[in-house]
Amino acid sequence: MTISIKIISFLKRFWPRPVAVAPRQVLVSSIGAGVGLLLASLFSHWALGEVNLWFIAPMGASAVLLFAAPNSPLAQPWSVIGGNFISALTGLTVVHAVQQPALAVALAAGLSVALMFKLRCLHPPGGAIALTTVLSGHAAGMSGYHFAFAPVLLNSVSLTFVAILFNNLCGRRYPHPQASAPPAPVHMEVAISRQDLHEALMKGEYLDIDEEDLQAVLQQAEEIALARQAGKSFARQALAAGKGR
Numbered sequence: 384m385t386i387s388i389k390i391i392s393f394l395k396r397f398w399p400r401p402v403a404v405a406p407r408q409v410l411v412s413s414i415g416a417g418v419g420l421l422l423a424s425l426f427s428h429w430a431l432g433e434v435n436l437w438f439i440a441p442m443g444a445s446a447v448l449l450f451a452a453p454n455s456p457l458a459q460p461w462s463v464i465g466g467n468f469i470s471a472l473t474g475l476t477v478v479h480a481v482q483q484p485a486l487a488v489a490l491a492a493g494l495s496v497a498l499m500f501k502l503r504c505l506h507p508p509g510g511a512i513a514l515t516t517v518l519s520g521h522a523a524g525m526s527g528y529h530f531a532f533a534p535v536l537l538n539s540v541s542l543t544f545v546a547i548l549f550n551n552l553c554g555r556r557y558p559h560p561q562a563s564a565p566p567a568p569v570h571m572e573v574a575i576s577r578q579d580l581h582e583a584l585m586k587g588e589y590l591d592i593d594e595e596d597l598q599a600v601l602q603q604a605e606e607i608a609l610a611r612q613a614g615k616s617f618a619r620q621a622l623a624a625g626k627g628r
Contacts (some may be wrong), residue, residue, distance in 0.1 A: 466506025
């Protein structure tokens with residue numbers, strides 16, 4: 384019986400949960416992705432012309448992040464431009480060094496992820512860029528690194544530029560601002576339920592985190608804060624006891 388319950392519990396994980404996002408944000412994100420890809424593709428087409436590859440499919444994945452989750456660290460300008468460009472450069476380098484396609488794909492993707500982490504520009508579509516670069520490189524016999532500049536860099540810059548204009552016109556702060564100083568500690572006097580978190584998420588932009596995961600983070604933070612306070616209290620007691628001797 385226990386095993387069957389565990390199996391059922393595991394299978395329930397595959398059922399999608401409702402996304403906590405306001406209808407307005409869904410509409411803005413959908414329109415933004417369409418407008419962004421339209422303008423970026425037209426600009427790339429104008430810049431490169433009919434005879435060149437002027438747009439690549441992974442830009443669709445970048446558009447989802449730029450317009451549906453613009454506050455995500457994965458969707459910031461440096462992440463989009465740097466992540467895509469570095470992944471393209473990595474893929475081209477691997478194409479020149481490795482002739483076996485399966486090995487080249489794996490190596491390019493792995494190295495791209497490592498470099499994006501190192502250079503603080505992690506962008507999931509970068510993995511698709513690396514894959515596209517390797518497959519296109521082997522098929523077309525690419526030589527040189529022009530593919531990384533056009534269309535990859537051109538597409539990434541133009542799409543990001545449209546995202547900056549569109550998101551700010553729609554009242555979103557993009558690029559997402561970074562705090563100049565650590566915020567003051569938040570003092571909570573009431574327990575926060577999952578419904579409270581759901582309502583809070585529905586009032587703002589889409590956050591790529593499950594409500595249960597967010598609640599778990601808050602609980603862990605509370606436990607850490609209590610342990611820190613207990614440690615300070617113990618230290619004060621020990622210091623007072625030392626002075627009293």
